[in-house]
Amino acid sequence: MTMPAVPPHQPPFAPPSPPRVDPTTNGTAIASVIVGPIALLNAAFVPVPFIGFIAVFVAFPLTVSAIILGHLGLRTAQRYSAGRVMAVLGLVFGYLALGVILATVTLFFSQFLFIRTPITG
Numbered sequence: 001m002t003m004p005a006v007p008p009h010q011p012p013f014a015p016p017s018p019p020r021v022d023p024t025t026n027g028t029a030i031a032s033v034i035v036g037p038i039a040l041l042n043a044a045f046v047p048v049p050f051i052g053f054i055a056v057f058v059a060f061p062l063t064v065s066a067i068i069l070g071h072l073g074l075r076t077a078q079r080y081s082a083g084r085v086m087a088v089l090g091l092v093f094g095y096l097a098l099g100v101i102l103a104t105v106t107l108f109f110s111q112f113l114f115i116r117t118p119i120t121g
Helices: 027-044 051-080 084-113
Strands: none
Touching: 027 051, 027 084, 051 084
16 A cells, blocks of 8 residues: 655645744733732731741742742733733732731831840849
8 A cells, every 4th residue: 555645845744833822811920819819818827926937937938929920920911911910919919918927027026125124133
């Protein structure tokens, strides 16, 4: 059994098509809007006495990643004009979480500045 001859002007197979980039979605903005509220929720537990010590180690990396993803999402939104609102929302959640963490840590360490030991003698 023989194969029919391929005409000389036609390639034997179609070349692979380039990967399709969908400019209507912004993955980093979506990730920022997902991680941001999770970071804010974890930051809400930082002021709680015993849970807060563990929550600060979970909330701070989530907060930093939400802020980084939000800024990357803004850059992608400028390029493809998609997902700007989600990137800004992720940034708002990230900066709010950072504010809660920094305020709690500042208040915690400021308590040690105002402790006065009684002088006996």
